[in-house]
Amino acid sequence: MSLHLQNIAHTVGGVPYISDVDLALEPGSFNVLLGRTLAGKTTLMRLMAGLEPPTQGRILMDGKDVTGVPVRHRNVSMVYQQFINYPSLTVYDNIASPLKLAKQPKSEINKRVGEIAEMLHIEHLLDRYPLELSGGQQQRTAMGRALVKDADVILFDEPLVNLDYKLREELRDELRDLFKVRNCIAVYATTEPNEALALGGNTAILHEGKLLQYGPTDQIYRQPNGILSAEMFSEPPINIVPGRLTDNDITFDNDTHFTCDDALRKLPPGDYQFGVRASHLSLTPQAADDLELPVTVDVAEISGSETFLHARHAHFPLVLHLLGIHELKVNQPIKVYFPIHKLFVFDQQGHIVHTPLAQTEGAAHG
Amino acid sequence: MSYQLENTQQGEKYNTIFSRTTPAQRRKRNARTKLRSRLLLGVYLLLMILPIYWLLNMSLQTNSEILGSMTMWPENLTFDNYIGIFTDSSWYMGYVNSIAYVLMNMLITICVALPAAYAFSRYSFIGDKHLFFWLLTNLMAPPAVFLLPYFQLYYSVGLFDTHIAVALAHCLFNIPLAIWILEGFMSSVPKEIDETAYIDGYSFPRFFIKIFIPMIRSGIGVTLFFLFMFSWVELLLARTLTATEAQPIGMIMTRTSTASGIDWGTLAAAGVLTILPGILVVYFVRNHIAKGFALGRT
Numbered sequence: 001m002s003l004h005l006q007n008i009a010h011t012v013g014g015v016p017y018i019s020d021v022d023l024a025l026e027p028g029s030f031n032v033l034l035g036r037t038l039a040g041k042t043t044l045m046r047l048m049a050g051l052e053p054p055t056q057g058r059i060l061m062d063g064k065d066v067t068g069v070p071v072r073h074r075n076v077s078m079v080y081q082q083f084i085n086y087p088s089l090t091v092y093d094n095i096a097s098p099l100k101l102a103k104q105p106k107s108e109i110n111k112r113v114g115e116i117a118e119m120l121h122i123e124h125l126l127d128r129y130p131l132e133l134s135g136g137q138q139q140r141t142a143m144g145r146a147l148v149k150d151a152d153v154i155l156f157d158e159p160l161v162n163l164d165y166k167l168r169e170e171l172r173d174e175l176r177d178l179f180k181v182r183n184c185i186a187v188y189a190t191t192e193p194n195e196a197l198a199l200g201g202n203t204a205i206l207h208e209g210k211l212l213q214y215g216p217t218d219q220i221y222r223q224p225n226g227i228l229s230a231e232m233f234s235e236p237p238i239n240i241v242p243g244r245l246t247d248n249d250i251t252f253d254n255d256t257h258f259t260c261d262d263a264l265r266k267l268p269p270g271d272y273q274f275g276v277r278a279s280h281l282s283l284t285p286q287a288a289d290d291l292e293l294p295v296t297v298d299v300a301e302i303s304g305s306e307t308f309l310h311a312r313h314a315h316f317p318l319v320l321h322l323l324g325i326h327e328l329k330v331n332q333p334i335k336v337y338f339p340i341h342k343l344f345v346f347d348q349q350g351h352i353v354h355t356p357l358a359q360t361e362g363a364a365h366g
Numbered sequence: 367m368s369y370q371l372e373n374t375q376q377g378e379k380y381n382t383i384f385s386r387t388t389p390a391q392r393r394k395r396n397a398r399t400k401l402r403s404r405l406l407l408g409v410y411l412l413l414m415i416l417p418i419y420w421l422l423n424m425s426l427q428t429n430s431e432i433l434g435s436m437t438m439w440p441e442n443l444t445f446d447n448y449i450g451i452f453t454d455s456s457w458y459m460g461y462v463n464s465i466a467y468v469l470m471n472m473l474i475t476i477c478v479a480l481p482a483a484y485a486f487s488r489y490s491f492i493g494d495k496h497l498f499f500w501l502l503t504n505l506m507a508p509p510a511v512f513l514l515p516y517f518q519l520y521y522s523v524g525l526f527d528t529h530i531a532v533a534l535a536h537c538l539f540n541i542p543l544a545i546w547i548l549e550g551f552m553s554s555v556p557k558e559i560d561e562t563a564y565i566d567g568y569s570f571p572r573f574f575i576k577i578f579i580p581m582i583r584s585g586i587g588v589t590l591f592f593l594f595m596f597s598w599v600e601l602l603l604a605r606t607l608t609a610t611e612a613q614p615i616g617m618i619m620t621r622t623s624t625a626s627g628i629d630w631g632t633l634a635a636a637g638v639l640t641i642l643p644g645i646l647v648v649y650f651v652r653n654h655i656a657k658g659f660a661l662g663r664t
Binding site: 102142 | 556565
């Protein structure tokens, strides 16, 4: 079962929610929709599910046009951000309801519900009502209902947002395992880049209703196709530094010139925007060709054993993600080091023109 | 702060620091306040219940005792008034008629109002807000305005003096009311539940009956209570649209006033029996009634 969205556009009351999205999801793939709030993740999912017909474009399932097919006649399931269960039914009946409606034999229903409940660790709660359960258990019930039928497409609309972080990690791992054995398309919406990285699979980056990039998650992380993708896909966000490239050197303030490495030398001279990940910046030189920049400290946020250092250069702000605790005073002048071979280069329109080579790095998730 | 910690040791300490009254004085004052509020409530309750008590009192007395002297309780306890009502078909048929049209009205109204309220709560269509408000304005018009047209209409189509005539006439104010209350309850159910049900494969009717109605159970209960209440006490339309076959109890009660004087005892007994169904219904919805008065919006 494959799902193909062809040039989908959706407007509600004249406001474009989705514009010109073309997305082909492979059978058996795990797909993450990554985007901020109002990026159109939920709308896109509702279109995939068939809860609303798109204003424009076609939706193909296995090559068949299902654009106008109502949700009842599509084989999909969905889990919402809120915990949605039928309060008047027990957990067992909640999970069993899609099977009952599909007129499955009773023994089969019993077996399947038992399996799913065990997988989600709610087998001891089957006689209870959803409102008697904790948030995590309610959401597991909702997931159980979504997973119990053999849906072709399973949609998760930020299902873990309303849970505490420990539970979130736990459920996320379980979810990932659940899908390894299934041959269905899973779509998972999230606002958190770290969640996308943890889930793996493919990622589609949405921004203001437009699809920015789609591909394997780690590839998107390593090779963003523009500033927006790069910004969306890192936490803390990637530093974007305006600069100028001449034949042999690179400068950020027209005063200090650094020598280019071979890769940058291939680019035509001109004004560019350079992207550098917060975790790639350091307070001590890591390599001989690191660029040294004088900055002043704005604030150093210490979270556990990491430090997020906000600093200010004469022309741009910088964020550094440092390991260990670095207590620095406000307005203290320091020097930070750029690894020149880890620079992303974007043109003035924000398109990528140079991607650093795949790095073998320890702290990639920055 | 002081009253929150009142009974703890710390509270006593704070109280002595921050106020000049000693704990003993404070306790005494609190007791006094409590007593005063109880007294006030007691007086209020007494005033409220007095007419009802008097009605009950009268219903258990003979006419001569009622007219003869003012007695606080029946000196010659008699159930003759009640027995009279329950043995005379022209009396008890009044109750049967009233209950019949009230139940009919409740059934019609809830059947019409449930889908209407669902539409108002879930869909937006042209003029939905205006239509919704227009429904409320139906409650503002006095029923007397509609009296003549109803009478004329029902008479000409042969509905006059039937239970259904009164039941339909009462829909005039009961349907808008029911839609208003139910819409509030329905809107508090997240729309995602509907969608989840469709995703699971429910058809609309099945979802509505199996999932949705159980979710707004208390709302329906409260609505039925209000429908009962308004239809039960309405007399003007009920009286005018009936003659003999479907006469409401309120109308029959006027028969107690005859040329030979008023039959106070029977009148009082009939009054008591008229209050009883209301009390019964209130008892069943007592926990949800405040939400109902807020039209389901809490």
